[in-house]
Amino acid sequence: MGEFLKSTRFKVLLAFLAFLVGIMIYSVTKGGYSLSAASFINTITKPFRFASNSISMEMEKNADRISNADAYYEENLELKRQIGELNKKLTEYDDLLAEVEELRKLVVIKEEHPDNIFSQSAEVMGYIANDPFKGFTIDRGYADGIEPYAPVVTPEGIVGIIIEVSQHSSTVRTLLSPDLSIAAICSSTNTDFGIVEGSVLAAENFRTKLIHLNKDHGIKKGDLMITSGNSGLFPKDYAIGTVTEVGIEANGLSAYAEIEPAADISRLRSVFVIMDFEGKNDEEKEDNDEAEDTP
Amino acid sequence: MRLKTPREKRILYFKTTLRWFLYYFIIFSCFIIMTSGSLKKPVLLVPVALLIAVNNDLMASAYTGAFCGFLIDIACGRLLGFNAVLLTVFCVAATLVFELYLRKKFINYLVTISAASFLQCWLDYKFFYEIWGYADVELIFSSVTLKVWLYTVISTVILYILFKIINNLLMPKEHLTIEEVIRTS
Numbered sequence: 520m521g522e523f524l525k526s527t528r529f530k531v532l533l534a535f536l537a538f539l540v541g542i543m544i545y546s547v548t549k550g551g552y553s554l555s556a557a558s559f560i561n562t563i564t565k566p567f568r569f570a571s572n573s574i575s576m577e578m579e580k581n582a583d584r585i586s587n588a589d590a591y592y593e594e595n596l597e598l599k600r601q602i603g604e605l606n607k608k609l610t611e612y613d614d615l616l617a618e619v620e621e622l623r624k625l626v627v628i629k630e631e632h633p634d635n636i637f638s639q640s641a642e643v644m645g646y647i648a649n650d651p652f653k654g655f656t657i658d659r660g661y662a663d664g665i666e667p668y669a670p671v672v673t674p675e676g677i678v679g680i681i682i683e684v685s686q687h688s689s690t691v692r693t694l695l696s697p698d699l700s701i702a703a704i705c706s707s708t709n710t711d712f713g714i715v716e717g718s719v720l721a722a723e724n725f726r727t728k729l730i731h732l733n734k735d736h737g738i739k740k741g742d743l744m745i746t747s748g749n750s751g752l753f754p755k756d757y758a759i760g761t762v763t764e765v766g767i768e769a770n771g772l773s774a775y776a777e778i779e780p781a782a783d784i785s786r787l788r789s790v791f792v793i794m795d796f797e798g799k800n801d802e803e804k805e806d807n808d809e810a811e812d813t814p
Numbered sequence: 815m816r817l818k819t820p821r822e823k824r825i826l827y828f829k830t831t832l833r834w835f836l837y838y839f840i841i842f843s844c845f846i847i848m849t850s851g852s853l854k855k856p857v858l859l860v861p862v863a864l865l866i867a868v869n870n871d872l873m874a875s876a877y878t879g880a881f882c883g884f885l886i887d888i889a890c891g892r893l894l895g896f897n898a899v900l901l902t903v904f905c906v907a908a909t910l911v912f913e914l915y916l917r918k919k920f921i922n923y924l925v926t927i928s929a930a931s932f933l934q935c936w937l938d939y940k941f942f943y944e945i946w947g948y949a950d951v952e953l954i955f956s957s958v959t960l961k962v963w964l965y966t967v968i969s970t971v972i973l974y975i976l977f978k979i980i981n982n983l984l985m986p987k988e989h990l991t992i993e994e995v996i997r998t999s
Contacts, residue, residue: 645851648891
């Protein structure tokens with residue numbers, strides 16, 4: 520032992536230890552930054568460490584999988600049950616959200632048109648097969664108080680009119696159809712009247728047409744057309760759509776405008792039916808009254 | 815086919831019931847397809863009605879034709895009965911033509927169904943668009959009617975295969991078996 524302590528090897532070892540302690544003290548003074556040599560080593564070995572680490576992790580995982588298979592199986596079952604519960608809650612939440620959204624829409628329309636009586640939100644059951652004018656069926660019928668020729672709207676604007684009513688469903692003719700005419704007025708000028716009526720050409724691009732317009736009209740692209748309420752078929756002041764193109768009819772006697780409907784008719788999910796409104800079917804009511812008076 | 819034992823009768827009844835159940839399941843599925851989405855779709859119920867008609871007796875063809883026609887009326891928003899009348903006539907005519915003149919070959923089915931489908935599409939166009947004199951109405955013929963007819967003809971191929979499988983498995987054989995011939999003679 521005494522010989523070893525006196526030997527050169529021991530002295531060299533001490534010197535090396537002192538060197539290491541020196542490095543240690545030096546690295547302490549670096550304030551968190553590693554020495555350049557350590558940095559270099561880290562950089563060089565980085566990819567190898569990644570690879571090695573991933574292999575070992577995978578092996579550990581496999582070992583863990585084998586050794587804890589039963590526990591994982593139980594945990595998996597429990598998680599599946601929890602997912603099932605959460606999915607159920609999510610479905611309920613989605614339904615509630617959809618309901619709230621529908622009610623919100625109804626509130627918006629109600630605020631804008633307080634005199635009108637609306638149906639409950641009606642879901643679009645499906646579009647009429649191969650109809651170029653995009654007629655569709657809704658899930659409300661005469662059991663819900665829907666009547667023929669009642670206007671159909673969305674918060675964005677007019678969609679069409681009910682043409683056929685069953686007990687629990689109704690068919691809607693949209694404003695793309697040439698069989699539906701709506702008296703319209705330009706909201707910006709308030710003087711330019713016309714009739715919004717679908718056409719085969721315009722319906723191809725999901726648009727409709729404003730016809731019988733005075734040649735000296737003041738309508739321009741981007742103007743909003745609204746219902747004038749003159750016909751008694753539609754309530755007043757509902758958005759129909761915006762003007763996308765203005766021109767003169769081929770006969771040269773009147774002008775026309777192409778209208779992009781305010782409501783996206785090709786992708787409707789739900790609509791509202793206006794059950795009653797001010798000025799509705801006045802003529803019809805009078806006719807009925809007269810008929811009742813007649814003995 | 816000569817039925818001899820109650821067991822054979824029971825099998826026949828079961829097969830017939832199952833066959834008609836499958837027929838009506840296909841009819842129902844086609845109706846659902848026709849009422850889904852907003853794109854142009856083939857009038858699947860025309861080939862379905864005709865494929866059923868040519869393989870069954872006259873009255874069954876007529877009833878099935880009428881039923882399919884009503885469903886088309888509902889799906890396409892047409893006057894209820896319009897397509898029912900058309901399809902009843904088509905189905906009865908197809909049954910008779912196949913009984914008297916045509917062999918049950920794919921090409922004959924395809925030609926018959928194409929002709930019937932074209933007639934249905936053309937009459938639909940005539941009565942629901944052209945007659946009302948809309949401006950540019952011929953555009954509907956080229957962009958809707960012809961496309962729908964073409965889709966219907968294409969879909970006939972798939973429906974033909976489907977009905978071929980069902981009929982091969984469940985249709986009672988019209989010819990006698992060898993044993994039956996021997997016993998009869």
